[in-house]
């Protein structure tokens with residue numbers, strides 16, 4: 001078969017044509033379609049690959065997951081009553097989505113490999129060499145561990161160091177699974193409680209002082225006298241390093257205080273967390289970190305080097321393609337305190353700066369994200385919204401069916417809770433829904 005033009009897309013303000021050798025396609029998956037494009041006033045005919053792929057996604061049944069939330073929001077049946085913690089939409093090896101290519105179930109990662117530059121886009125291929133983001137629905141019934149994700153530089157150095165030391169990737173004490181950072185954005189579908197960033201120094205001092213725990217007295221005084229980055233670093237490291245009897249006494253002191261103040265939401269939360277993680281040093285974290293509840297439709301960004309934890313609720317999450325997690329409590333897993341402290345920025349994040357203010361244009365809410373790995377937008381009640389494609393995209397229908405149409409005549413409708421993968425070569429498409437749909441891209 002001769003070489004065919006399979007896509008046209010917008011690149012640096014110039015429309016380009018891309019050629020793909022159909023006869024060397026190893027998976028024999030291309031379906032050819034005639035389509036007509038108008039470029040700079042000229043009408044052209046091209047043969048294209050399909051532009052819309054319904055996704056079949058992996059559901060992760062982590063123990064902290066809700067058994068009912070994903071079923072009730074999206075109708076994803078749960079006959080065995082297992083936790084439905086996360087739906088993964090993307091090409092990550094630990095839970096790769098499948099798509100139908102010419103009637104054959106195909107891993108998204110495999111499909112991308114058939115022509116990376118055409119599917120994820122030339123610029124993305126050069127910069128990342130893979131789909132640079134992972135998109136999730138996350139439904140937490142129990143709190144997840146408090147965690148910090150390293151910066152890109154730290155991840156690169158840490159990964160190289162552990163590779164050199166010959167620590168297996170699967171080892172329990174391995175910190176760096178890849179050389180990448182892992183910034184995250186979370187968008188609430190239900191009220192979504194979380195911790196994010198340090199409280200103001202004075203706030204932390206006041207909360208710990210009120211506990212009147214004798215064994216912590218010196219530490220609290222030291223922080224009071226050093227209300228700065230170095231003071232907080234020392235305090236945080238000393239708290240996480242408490243061991244044995246001192247740790248037990250401190251945690252018991254905290255719980256006694258919480259029992260007496262359970263009318264206060266903060267201490268009611270600590271008692272709840274104590275049921276989930278008895279004796280865990282992370283029970284002190286709500287006194288160090290901002291605790292907030294996102295309302296449905298609100299979103300926040302979780303930056304590198306910033307401690308955070310998801311406590312309860314269902315939301316959408318998009319993140320860079322990484323598995324690098326340094327834990328800081330509320331976990332039975334390995335904690336490397338030295339590495340954690342080296343990867344944490346001990347700077348307060350004022351609580352009123354946590355919510356993201358999206359920019360509104362072209363019918364969508366676009367969330368500001370300070371990294372190049374992903375973009376995230378939410379559209380509401382759209383009639384034939386025209387969307388231009390500059391990278392591979394994943395659309396998720398949130399609360400009503402979503403229909404996408406391409407100028408090549410292709411159309412696909414997905415129900416709420418379902419998602420569609422759109423390769424870069426699609427160029428542009430229109431989307432219609434009476435509800436919200438989310439758009440992950442980069």
Ligand SMILES: [Zn+2]
Pocket residue numbers: 147149184302308
């Ligand atoms: Zn995280």
